[in-house]
Amino acid sequence: MLVKIIDYDHQGRGIAKIDNKIIFIPKVKLGEEVPIKIVKEKKNYSIGKRCDSFKVSYCPYYQTCGGCQIGHLTYLEQLEFKKNTVKNIFSKYTNYNLDNLEIIPTREYNYRNKVTFHIKGDRLGYYEEATNNLIPIDKCNLLDSNIITLTAILNSFIKVHKGLTKVIIKSLDGKLMLILEGNESRECIKEFFSSKVSSLYYNNELISGVSTLMIEVLSKKFMVRKESFFQVNKEGISLIYKEVIDLVKKLNSSIIYDLYCGTGTISLLVSDYAKKVIGIEVVADGILDAISNAKLNNITNTEFYLGDVSKVINKLKYVPDTIILDPPRSGISKELIEFLLSLKVKNIIYVSCNPLTLARDINLLDSCYELNYIKLVDEFPNTYHVETITLLNLRKKN
Template sequence: MPEIYNEAMKRNEEFTGECTDLSDQGYGVLRHNGEVVFVPGLLPQEKARIRVILAKKSFAIGRVMERLSDSPERTQALCPEFGKCGGCALQDLEYQSQLAWKTDWMRRKFPGIEVRDTLGMKDPYNYRNKAQFPVQVTGEGEVITGFYRPNSHTIVDTDTCLIQDERLNELYQYIRKELTSRLAKGLRHIFLRRSRKTGQSQVVFIGEENHFEDLTAKLVSVFPDLVSVVFNHNDRQDNVILGDESVILHGLESIEEDCLGIRIRLNFKSFFQVNPEMMEVLYNTAMEAADIHPGDSVIDMYSGTGTLGLLAARRGAQVTGVEIVPEAVENARENARLNGINNAQFVCQDATEFARQFQDQADVLIVDPPRKGLSEQGVEDIARIDPRRIVYVSCNPNTLKRDLERFAHKGWKARWVQPVDMFPQTPNVEAVCLLEKE
């Protein structure tokens, strides 16, 4: 769709304004001549001189030229790359204020529904158990690794990340130091994962050519907790990170995790929540909402590696997990065996297709979809199953709102929404929602 530039606001135009809110991307929100302007790095109650850097029909993007006042909730960002990479947009806002803003934002988004206070962390740093670092080699042979700038493929060259697990930072720094231009040629990403509970770590080199045997030997000698090193071949000409073929360079292609006493064998291709501490909070909340009784029939849609389904099975339910990624389904079956759970089965099928074909009775339906949420057909098919309650775990409040409206048309009412701060220092928020028939 061609860009239509706003006649009322021009690129490079400057004005002075006051920020009144934050957007769902963590940008300051201002109004100028009746038009909305989004400005990174500006907090509510702050005045600033703004320059318009992009003007579109319905909004503009601005840049702070001079901040004229500071919010009482502003704090000094700890990361030297803050504002450059596309990560921690809220690191300059005090953490308790981040939680308060997320609660207020969710309450405005879900009027008429009980929205509980956002559950947060005691220490909102070094929480991520997974990292993906893109790699580039310049024409001069310099190796650059780090994170992308917002809305670009330009890498911010950095050797650490304050929201990554500290051991992942150590692994990354060692690999970064060892990466010559020869090794980095054709290397697209460095993928790292770690379980704080089991202490196991994993490295996956993603690229076009496998020449990482020597580096693997060095890594294993320095990091005894490294139980998995994998080369994943990807020469596709698109933005898909992982390819289809892999070679194990050391150990296994998985590590072991633990969630609320459930042991999880985690393939590097399988989705797993990146904040293990708040994952347990999120999943405990989901189990509270599910209110499972022994013998209940539970469907776990978008079941991933099976964690939620296995938690439900441990409470005595008969569980069917549904997931379209074959590696994740095999992971889930393996995890059931690993935990001695016999009352959970996992099928490899599209969730909407499964719901459409399902003919039996279900007491509880748990759904944890990707960011795009459910399709309209998916909502209709889930409503047709007619469980006693639906537990919706959402990573995108915008699609959750849309889907709750669709469920309302089918006679389902959202009883409460519990926001959970899975991603401190960022504007993202996850939530658990309980739905029951009216």
């Protein structure tokens, strides 16, 4: 059947209507008329799939791969889509109308410094959208050039050695960490890959090279261990962190909490502008990195605590004037919302990778805190994801 695309949802899927029932269709453009078939029927909506063939210039796998969702839009259309999505979410779930919302662009391709590939036999790739079907990948143009080169080497290796099951590659400032799982012999893996990467892990064991990689961001150095979270786009994070630093500089804070601090990046970058910065993170490798990173940069006014933010925060003895939040996609917990409502801290800088949970949390905090600043950074071009930086201030009545 032929349908007309009348809107997008927040994941960049096109929306069409037949007999008033909504159909979500991936990888179509607003205003387009496309032939589709229904692949899933639900009570209130259906999922459709376009059945004509189409191409994007940067990727031969685009039509089936689940990695990119909006690469068929021009970059300007992508930026417009992201702005409109955040505006629509905020007007639906908060009291704010975001006129004049700004988005900072980044480079469209070769920006990802980390990738996870799945392997089945002699095929390596990503899963097809919404399935576990493997799409063999020779080259993904979102990845940085060193990862692309290593991917080609891995592809030639698995044609002969079929015992690998999973691959993670990290590439920071020109150095590669390769994390492999499988049932090939340790010696074979070591012999083939040790000269090609700086750090080689096999089945959770460091078998060659260094245990951490190093990256420099905004003149500070960061060590990143195997399990630590590190943002995937260096240009993107530099823009995000610069936004956070600029906000912190204006706030004249004495004590700052950096919640969900990962490897301590934000804590260390804002440490020049406060008496003390306290970071909390649930992943042990992250906290170990944060402590090492403070030493590496000769920073002495930071403290880092391991554990769930909601549990650790009640035990801290400080009274912060600024709290920085950079949670995962699920946003912040109910307990943390309660804590922030009772603490009445002067400033909250909330960095979010999910506008839906950000809007939810801003709404839950609305009785105490008002939104005074918001900006977007396009950290993940060609996907529907976007990073948002916001500043909330304690309302005057409090």
